[in-house]
Amino acid sequence: MTTFLVLGVAGLALLLLSLVLGDVLDGFLDGLDGLGDGLGGDVFSTAVIGSAVAAFGFSAGIVEALDAPFVVSLLAGVAGGTGFGALAVWLTRLLRHDEAEPPSTGTAVGHEALVLTAVPADGYGTVRVLVGGRELRLNARLDADHPLPLEAGERVHVTGSLSPTAVTVAPLWRELG
Missing domain, CATH: 2.40.50.140 (Nucleic acid-binding proteins)
Incomplete structure (x- = not known):
């Protein structure tokens, strides 16, 4: 459980760092942009990675604290990380890409x-x-x-x-x- 909680705290720290520093850290992930072309360029942003890691760690930690087997904890962590990562991608796209045409x-x-x-x-x-x-x-x-x-x-x-x-x-x- 401690390992999962450490991952959750590390993910929160990365998320907080990305919120404070903005897109400064995203430059380190530019090499990964080609991997997410089908999914969009926001998939490998630090906000998305931080939220996914935090959700993975805390979800898995909570399930393991309920005396579930390790494999079930991992699956819960993957589900939580994927869900929160997808939510973070959606929110990032919503904030960065204004679909409305500028007024004329x-x-x-x-x-x-x-x-x-x-x-x-x-x-x-x-x-x-x-x-x-x-x-x-x-x-x-x-x-x-x-x-x-x-x-x-x-x-x-x-x-x-x-x-x-x-x-x-x-x-x-x-x-x-």
Whole structure:
């Protein structure tokens, strides 16, 4: 049981070290990247190895403490290590690889924005718009239906997309006071 607990503590230490130092230790495992190509590059990260070793050690130690045979303890350790390793791979991929496409000017249409630099009647200014929790700073031109210039600090409505970096905007309706 002591051997399994030592493995569990060593795995936790490696996991803690990988959390504190980040990806610094992952450089030592770059030679193993080809082995996990079918599984993805996150399989041999220090966080995954640390969590798998810790789960193996503690799972096997707990089962052995229940007076199970050594082989059963090993099988429980392998099951625990594999399960927690797979969970760590999934969480690592979730954190590192954001599958969502970055927002574009097309997705900004219909959102409210804030004028950062004045938008003249015949030129461009800049606006800030939040799309899907991400901030976009875009060039802005007045919508054809609204020829009056906009000052910095005004709230506007994004009405169209001109290019990947430019949108058309119109002032928000203001209630009569």
